[in-house]
Amino acid sequence: MEKIIYSKSLKAKLTLERNFMMESYQELMDVINTRKDILVISSFPKDRIAFGKNKVALIKAFRKNIVVYYALNPNKINEKYAVSDVSDVKAYINYPTKLIIDTKKDLKNAIKLMEKALDQAGAKEITIAEDIDYNELYPVRTFDELVELGLIKKRIKYIDDSIEDYASNDKIEAIDYKKLDALNAPKKLEKISAPEKVESLPKPENKASNIVNVPMVNVRFKVMVKGKKTDDLYLFTNYTNWDEDKVLKLNKKDDYFVLDTKFPKDFDLEFKISLSNNWHGVEKGIFGEEIKNHKYYLTQDLEIEDIIYNFRLD
Numbered sequence: 001m002e003k004i005i006y007s008k009s010l011k012a013k014l015t016l017e018r019n020f021m022m023e024s025y026q027e028l029m030d031v032i033n034t035r036k037d038i039l040v041i042s043s044f045p046k047d048r049i050a051f052g053k054n055k056v057a058l059i060k061a062f063r064k065n066i067v068v069y070y071a072l073n074p075n076k077i078n079e080k081y082a083v084s085d086v087s088d089v090k091a092y093i094n095y096p097t098k099l100i101i102d103t104k105k106d107l108k109n110a111i112k113l114m115e116k117a118l119d120q121a122g123a124k125e126i127t128i129a130e131d132i133d134y135n136e137l138y139p140v141r142t143f144d145e146l147v148e149l150g151l152i153k154k155r156i157k158y159i160d161d162s163i164e165d166y167a168s169n170d171k172i173e174a175i176d177y178k179k180l181d182a183l184n185a186p187k188k189l190e191k192i193s194a195p196e197k198v199e200s201l202p203k204p205e206n207k208a209s210n211i212v213n214v215p216m217v218n219v220r221f222k223v224m225v226k227g228k229k230t231d232d233l234y235l236f237t238n239y240t241n242w243d244e245d246k247v248l249k250l251n252k253k254d255d256y257f258v259l260d261t262k263f264p265k266d267f268d269l270e271f272k273i274s275l276s277n278n279w280h281g282v283e284k285g286i287f288g289e290e291i292k293n294h295k296y297y298l299t300q301d302l303e304i305e306d307i308i309y310n311f312r313l314d
Helices: 010-017 019-032 104-121 143-148 161-167 177-184
Strands: 002-008 039-042 047-051 054-062 065-070 097-101 152-158 216-225 234-237 251-253 256-264 267-274 294-298 302-308
Touching (some): 002 010, 010 019, 010 143, 019 104, 039 294, 047 104, 054 104, 065 104, 097 104, 143 152, 216 267, 256 267
Antiparallel strands (some): 002 152, 039 047, 047 054, 054 065, 065 097, 234 267, 267 294
């Protein structure tokens, strides 16, 4: 038996829910945009807020509420803020203070904590903040449109009919749990082979010849292109000073373009994708707008997934 499961991105939830969720997101981002050189790194389920290497917060959505995880010590937060300590959850070890925005009071507290987290990270206020209307940035779209855009992912889960029939058999007074466990036991996974080839980026000239054995991390780029057919994609990075002669080509594999390469550990990576080995075909945002460089601070092996909807065509 098949069961269809839909996973909604943060952008999809904002687009569909609107109202108080969008109001909460707008007011939080208004505070963030008052600070200089703040990074807002968007991925499918969340926005990560940082100032340089300093962590600030994660913004996610659960049901009809914005949830914020702050890089603040929960033991030093006043009880009036009604936060939760999630430091025992591995995914949030660097963001141990959780606040669910369910009411106007929660939103007011969330804004105060965001200001506290920005101050802790050392982010300075700017005189004129960028005014962004997120209702316009994420206009009303249908569920099907969001699926087509890749902002809602669809997957099929296969359920063993024999388990369902066995568990629901009215003639059986007591379930044989050993048999049920055997049915539920995970199937043996096939060994996944390593990538065929890992290309290494050319290293920039380093006059300090005494520096050797720089630790490296493996990075896989996995890119999907929506709305435009192409056989070629190229990677530009700050590691090679954006040099057009040192770009790397991604390999097309099924619905994705994939590239495996290496960078120094603890490197602040910035990159963009282009249709060609120059800037004339550089990627643009979901609504055709100019976008900032993708930024990642590399501390360990990483797979970076990206969906591109538009490119510059000139």
